[in-house]
Amino acid sequence: MRLVTAAGADGLSVAELARSADLTRPTAHRLLTALRHEGLVDQDERSGRWMPGPELYLMGTVAASRYDITGIARDVVRSLAVRTEESAFLSVRRGDETVCLLREEGSFPIRSFVLSEGVRFPLGVASAGLAILAFLPPHDVDAYFERHPELGQRWGAAHAEPRLRTRLKETHERGFALNPGLIVEGSFGLGAAVFTREGHPQWALSLTGVQFRFGPDRLAELGRILLAHAHQLTTRVASAQR
Template sequence: MTTVPGTQVIGRVAAVLRAVSVAMPRGLGTSAVATATGLSRPTAHRLLSSLAAEGFLDHDPLTGRWVPGPELYLLGSVAAERYDITGLARPIVRSLAEATGESAFLSARRGDETVCLLREDGSFPIRSHVLYEGIRFPLGVASAGLAILAFLPDPTVEAYLESTDLAAFGDSHSPRRLRTRIAETRAAGWSINPGLLVEGSWGMGAAVFDASGQPAWALSLTGIEARFSRDRRPELGRLLLEHAHRLTQALRGR
């Protein structure tokens, strides 16, 4: 297999930038970046300093933490013209939160992960804080990632399950159990996470499809277990699917 020159460095830089961005708004210290990326501390510091010199990161000398810099903002502003759907999605996410009373989210597929882009809180005063804007999960872990994974083509799903180790998230994320949950999601149309990440914090999700019919985003709801009773889940699922369809249609009409 031929290795493209420089790919290791690019991979490390990408890992550093992701680690810092996920830790917003507080940022990360050098040691925390090294831990998050699996790099040695000297290597992490060298990359962080180089990125800061180019304007991609900033360093707070008082706290010792690294945060995204102005160049990332400028590049992101340009990329947003093609990839940002939050303006279109926000009213729909807000409508979902208002209709259910729960916290509603929009997440995007990014490779083998989902990234939370939007959060709108409903009227119910007790909330789950497992999800927040910027957090990433592997596909199949949170309800949004399960909803997306379930509607990918079978060969893609199998290749992912065979190559991905989700043992860190517990036995409920073994390939065998995920296959069962994928089948259940396909049958219902929506996914459910019955407190598998944090005990007592439940979630449900529905896929949002791009112009080619692939699941590229997901809407999801999170809340306490009592709010996701067996009797209420069909209604929550119906609302999720209704809002996911609205967003899918809106994206196709852009």
Template sequence: MNAPPDVLGRAAILLRAISARERGSATTAELARATGIARPTAHRLLTALMTQGFVDRDPDGRWLLGPELYLLGTAAAARYDVTSLAQPSVRRLAVATGESAFFSVRRGDETVCLLREDGSFPIRSHVLHEGIRFPLGVASAGLAILAYLPATEVDRYLSANDLTVAYGVSHAPDRLRARIADTRRDGYALNPGLIVEGSWGMAAAVFDNRSRPVGALTLTGIESRFTPDRQPKLGRLLLDEAHRLTITAR
């Protein structure tokens, strides 16, 4: 069993939990439930983070990311920011398909959504938004990335993480392995409404100069927009843009 995170680790978990909220804010109770950190401990850590400017609190008592994180992020952007490179691909996908298009990056054993652009089709899927995190293997971006990791890393990851607790039996190892095989065969990943019923997604991995998956481009929408006869067309568009972004980012 992994040791519980130390003070710094728990503070980082709370910051990530705030960033993953669709509204960009959360109450102490919400953060305690989301992270498994006891409410008094969460409140004490958040208060300490606020004194350093890493979080802020609105008049309704909701915690938000603070100005110091913006300043640190600005300083780090020159080294890590790839959103400017990904934005044209995300926009082209949204325009060409009418669906919502996204760019996510891998951070450890998770994916983090960084960009979103909605297409012209009026009905949206709201599973993804900027800042949301999913474990690898969950949602189409996480599946696309997991599928192209070395087999030994996939085995180690699936052995160490029980995704069924949060995401149900559809994310049991045998079912994930079957979807990994499908992804490798097709080149793109398909999420047939496994997180929210009726909300589908497709994704293609983006690679670094060592041919390791570091991110993914995604399209999401309602089930009727991802029919079997349309999936290959969407998949080709995703693969083309993912290849273009892979080459551009190197």
């Protein structure tokens, strides 16, 4: 289901899904057929590609009242984009990943397209996930590294455990995360955690843009603006969860 929903409106073929899930094609088709029977996935009659089903929409509307903060976050994300002139985002933690929920374009004409709605990254990779991981309890961070020894191999040496732990410490001390072109060369990102009423880092605000826009003099100001917006949204979340 996660693979199907990640593909969005374009969908995926059964062969693509089987390959991504490391399943045989007959097994993948059998699982998809069962999910379709429950309305959780659907198949386009012309292309044969598999897409999210109508039951997911109904489930989502029920869960939204508890988990969806986009309604109270949209103007905060928009304000962040206006104030900084960079692209601004809201991401949410889902297990060991972050998922982008909102994107607002800044006014600067040259943009970075690393992130958009629905895009997932492992915690610690993009700036949003780095900010969230940095403020998790130490035992949760240790467990995360135990589950994902492949980070360095998959995402580059900067994401291997020793170097990533150093960046987590720096993020915690600074208050916001930096991603200096570690995913896409020439792109720069900042991220700040947004907390639940109980103090858990569940979301993150982030900024991305072309690297020359994030020089040392401007970086401090962008970080200050980002943290102020993250604090504003955290305060709203706490009020909404009462």
